[in-house]
Amino acid sequence: MSEEHSEREGDSTETAAVRSDPERPDASQSSLSDVAVYLFALSRPRFWLYLAGPVLVGVVYAADARADLLTPATLALFAYFLVPANVYLYGVNDVFDADVDAENPKKDEREVRYRGQRFVPVAVAASGLGLFGVVSLTDPIAWPWLAAWGLLATAYSAPPVRFKTRPVLDSLSNGLYVLPGAAAYATVAGAQPPVWPLTGGILWTMAMHTFSAIPDVEPDREAGIATTATWLGERRTLAYCFTTWALAAAAFGMADLRAGAALSLYPLLVLGIAWSDVPVDRAYWWYPAINGVVGAGLTMWGLAQIVPPSSLV
Structure with missing residues (x-):
């Protein structure tokens, strides 16, 4: 085989690799399956229920009858916040x-790294834009919550705000994460959600986010990014999470002692990790x-109040 032919074959191999690698900036010719796999990983499937789960909880605790559970609006909310959101x-x-992610080890092990791919x-x-389709199916009383979600989901990462x-x-x-x-x-209820569970949910997400930022402390500091976790440091961040999760459990307990007891697991877990x-x-x-x-x-507890297990026998 001639050297020229070898070089051409090498070029051909590299071109094929470029076309099949959706993490390359020039991956416009990647197959649809490659793009789908990349977007699947980008969407963090481990965390899908962080947005879709609250939809289930909201529907179940607002419903008065089985007919309230599965409607075009509830199905659209769940479907949108499961994947597209x-x-x-x-x-x-x-x-x-x-x-920042260029130096983040999580992108090498459990996530994908954006490299400028056009798709x-x-x-x-x-x-x-899919959020507008959901809005068209929901009651106007829910629109402020959906609008707030869209704004925060954008402003959290995008300049100039970058919360x-x-x-x-x-x-x-x-x-x-609570807004869906x-x-x-x-x-479903045609009324605003009760204050205590809503407050507890917000406190829970505050603690969960800050806890999840601890592994990013060093990459964020190296990139010059200030977060609650980089500001407090690991030990004080754990104390912050303990306090915030404890307040979340107390807020849920104001609505239902059983819910408060379930949420008390989180501050106890933080103590265990810290020690x-x-x-x-x-x-x-x-x-x-x-x-x-x-x-x-x-x-399931909320669902049992609408569909008693005895009725399924």
């Missing part, structure tokens, strides 16, 4: 954090499962 939320984050902003914008780079505000703005549940409750040798960046990956179990328990 996550593509939008994390896509905006990845696009505007490209420089990503298109998919993210389309996912954001994620503003200590305390980065934590507070993560109340956005508030919108779902308002749509043990378990690294936070390892414990962090336990939480999707823990949150799923707690959320499922709350949802």
Whole structure:
């Protein structure tokens, strides 16, 4: 085989690799399956229920009868906040954090790294516009919650606001994860959600976000990004999470002691992590499962009030 032919074959191989690698900036010719796999990873499937779960809780606790559970509005809310909303939320984050993520080890192990692929902003914008379709199916009483979610999901990562780079505000703005549940409750009940569970939910998300930022402390500091976690440091951030999760449990307890008891698991877990040798960046990956179990328990309890288990026998 001639040297020239070898070079051509090498060029051909490299071109094929470029076309099949959706993480390359010039991956416009990537197959649809490659793009779908990339967007799937970008959407953080481990965290899908962080947005869709509150919709389930909101629907269940607002419903008076079985007919309230499955409607065009509730199905649209759940479907949108299960996948498209996550593509939008994390896509905006990845696009505007490209420089920071270049040194973030999470992007090598559990997530994907945005490298300027042209299809990503298109998919993210389309996912954001999908919110208008949901709005068209929901009661106007829910629109302020949906509008607030859209604004916070954008402003959290996008300039000029970038709440994620503003200590305390980065934590507070993560109340956005509760807003789909508030919108779902308002749509089904035709009234605004009760104050105590809403307050507890916001406090819970504040703590969850700040806890999840601990593994990013060093990459964020190296990139010059200020967050609540970089500002406080690991030990004081754990204390902040303990306090905020304890307040969340108390707020839920004001609505229902059983809910407060379930949420008290979180401050206890933080104490265990703080007093043990378990690294936070390892414990962090336990939480999707823990949150799923707690959320499922709350949802099933509420569902049992509408559809008693005895009626299924």
